[in-house]
Amino acid sequence: MLSVDQITVAQRLDPVSFTAAEGEVIGIIGPNGAGKSSLLEVLVGSVLPQSGQVLWGGENIIGARPMRRRHLVSYIPQQPSVFADITVTELLYEATVNLGWSSVQQHDKIAQVLREFDLQPFASRSILRLSGGEQRRVHCACSLLNQGALVIADEPTAGLDLYHQLMLLELLVKRARAGALVMIALHDLSHASMFCDRLALLDRGQFIQIGTPNEVLTATNLEKIYRVQVDWFCDERGVAMRPHRIIDTP
Amino acid sequence: MTNPRVNKSAGISWWWVTLFIVLTSCFAVLHLGSGDSTWWLWPSTALDAQILMDIRWPRLLLVCLNGIALGLAGAVIQTIFRNPLAEPGIIGISSGAALVVVSALYFGWILPTAWSLPVLGMAGALGAFGLLWVLAGRSLQTIRLLLAGVAIAALGSALLALILSLAPNPFAFQEWTLWLMGSVANRGWEHVLLMLPSTCIAVSILFWQRHFISAHVFASSQFAVLGFNHHRAQVAVLFGLTLLVGASVVSAGMIGFIGLIAPHLVRLVGIHRPRALLWWSAAVGGSCLVAVDTIVMWLPTRQELPLGVITALFGAPILLYLLHRFAAREAGHA
Numbered sequence: 001m002l003s004v005d006q007i008t009v010a011q012r013l014d015p016v017s018f019t020a021a022e023g024e025v026i027g028i029i030g031p032n033g034a035g036k037s038s039l040l041e042v043l044v045g046s047v048l049p050q051s052g053q054v055l056w057g058g059e060n061i062i063g064a065r066p067m068r069r070r071h072l073v074s075y076i077p078q079q080p081s082v083f084a085d086i087t088v089t090e091l092l093y094e095a096t097v098n099l100g101w102s103s104v105q106q107h108d109k110i111a112q113v114l115r116e117f118d119l120q121p122f123a124s125r126s127i128l129r130l131s132g133g134e135q136r137r138v139h140c141a142c143s144l145l146n147q148g149a150l151v152i153a154d155e156p157t158a159g160l161d162l163y164h165q166l167m168l169l170e171l172l173v174k175r176a177r178a179g180a181l182v183m184i185a186l187h188d189l190s191h192a193s194m195f196c197d198r199l200a201l202l203d204r205g206q207f208i209q210i211g212t213p214n215e216v217l218t219a220t221n222l223e224k225i226y227r228v229q230v231d232w233f234c235d236e237r238g239v240a241m242r243p244h245r246i247i248d249t250p
Numbered sequence: 251m252t253n254p255r256v257n258k259s260a261g262i263s264w265w266w267v268t269l270f271i272v273l274t275s276c277f278a279v280l281h282l283g284s285g286d287s288t289w290w291l292w293p294s295t296a297l298d299a300q301i302l303m304d305i306r307w308p309r310l311l312l313v314c315l316n317g318i319a320l321g322l323a324g325a326v327i328q329t330i331f332r333n334p335l336a337e338p339g340i341i342g343i344s345s346g347a348a349l350v351v352v353s354a355l356y357f358g359w360i361l362p363t364a365w366s367l368p369v370l371g372m373a374g375a376l377g378a379f380g381l382l383w384v385l386a387g388r389s390l391q392t393i394r395l396l397l398a399g400v401a402i403a404a405l406g407s408a409l410l411a412l413i414l415s416l417a418p419n420p421f422a423f424q425e426w427t428l429w430l431m432g433s434v435a436n437r438g439w440e441h442v443l444l445m446l447p448s449t450c451i452a453v454s455i456l457f458w459q460r461h462f463i464s465a466h467v468f469a470s471s472q473f474a475v476l477g478f479n480h481h482r483a484q485v486a487v488l489f490g491l492t493l494l495v496g497a498s499v500v501s502a503g504m505i506g507f508i509g510l511i512a513p514h515l516v517r518l519v520g521i522h523r524p525r526a527l528l529w530w531s532a533a534v535g536g537s538c539l540v541a542v543d544t545i546v547m548w549l550p551t552r553q554e555l556p557l558g559v560i561t562a563l564f565g566a567p568i569l570l571y572l573l574h575r576f577a578a579r580e581a582g583h584a
Contacts, residue, residue: 041471044474044475045474045475046471046474066474066476066477066478066479066480067477069474069475069477070475070476070477073474073475074475075474077469077472079471080469080472081468081469083332083466083467083468084329084467084522084523084524085522086523090522090523094465094467094468094523094524095468097461097464097465097476097477098461098476098477099477143472146475
């Protein structure tokens, strides 16, 4: 169980509190500058909050030892990058650092993520010679290699084609069903409604609402927070929407 | 699935290892035997044996250790700053060491012992390291480190230029300028004994932190979940660099280009993995500097040329070639 208690980040995030359980997929949504990445960075440990605590099974993970976080958290950052002309497989080997795996385990896990992310054709190619979307898949594979119980993904589908967007989101849902807690920042509200069990809506650093997609993706919220009018359709499979007008604000 | 890492290193390296060992050995033999063709490694007289033991061997070991230190420091700095143009001088350690050495000579702070100047130089390097730590702040972010290092290097260079300009003795000015360009002439075992432990300690520290260094292939935003105590590891790496660069400056002056070029030469033969890059850069740096010093010793010049002159003469065209190659690759990729 993850319990976020009154987390604040100076000028970026007002007090945020919510709880989430293992097995859930939580979508973090909101317009640009809403504080989605700030919230995720606090959970990851790369930003220290001004106040509040993040409890995982009763343990405050904000000050957790680096090795504890290494095994607990899988993190796909918003803007991953690589700074060496190395092959995809070599980069995946670098991503096994500090996991304490034997070479057989490394080999098996790397082979597994290469398959999962459809990366086998690129395994021996330099990461710098791949397209942006292919590089993104490699980074996702590196990030998810450690099989953390808390998976945090900051706009993981950015730059991916539709097939690989769905593939990645299905993979994250699979991780959740296997017992992980998955938190994803998303801009695509259709994907958010399709793949997330609950959505947390943020706006200008303030926590607006958390609930099921049907509860959060209301016409009022969309008009007020996103400043768009939508035609929206809701049935038992989720919410589908078609934005059709920008609402001008004074 | 085969393991590409094993295949790659086994496929490329053996040729290069063989070539590297042969070339280094040739230069080492030429280095030891320079200046007199009647003897090489087996001197016939007691005087030759003394020259070999007291002059040639310490000089060879010193130049080799300097190359190892600068090559390794260059690879570490390029990796942690994620900048292929970074070189050991960029963090200001070498300027700090050189400033204290030149100041000591100018103000006559030195004791009548061979150890005093190197020890003062190391103190200058450690002082620059302390200043870097203070200026970069507790977070030790890469950009702040870089800016603090550039500021320290600029300040050190300015003060050095000031002291050199004010030097009352023109011969002292010339001597210091030559020393600043790097030289291992007239060095003895005391310099090797200063360089050896510093290099060994620094290599041990950097070996201990090798995973942290190589993790810099990933974006800094990912460091929080890679399992490192970032601050402690960063300080350890900087301290290791201080020992390498400081010992190099106090024993041989400021030798340019080796720290910049050695990692690029290693990349040129296809070695890009950060950990392999570190150790290969150290080896190539050592080998290159032995070659450069051999050229310096064999060149029939009236006065022995500073090492920095030869490293720049060879290094600059290599750098231009790399730049051209990089631009061509970018154009092909676009």
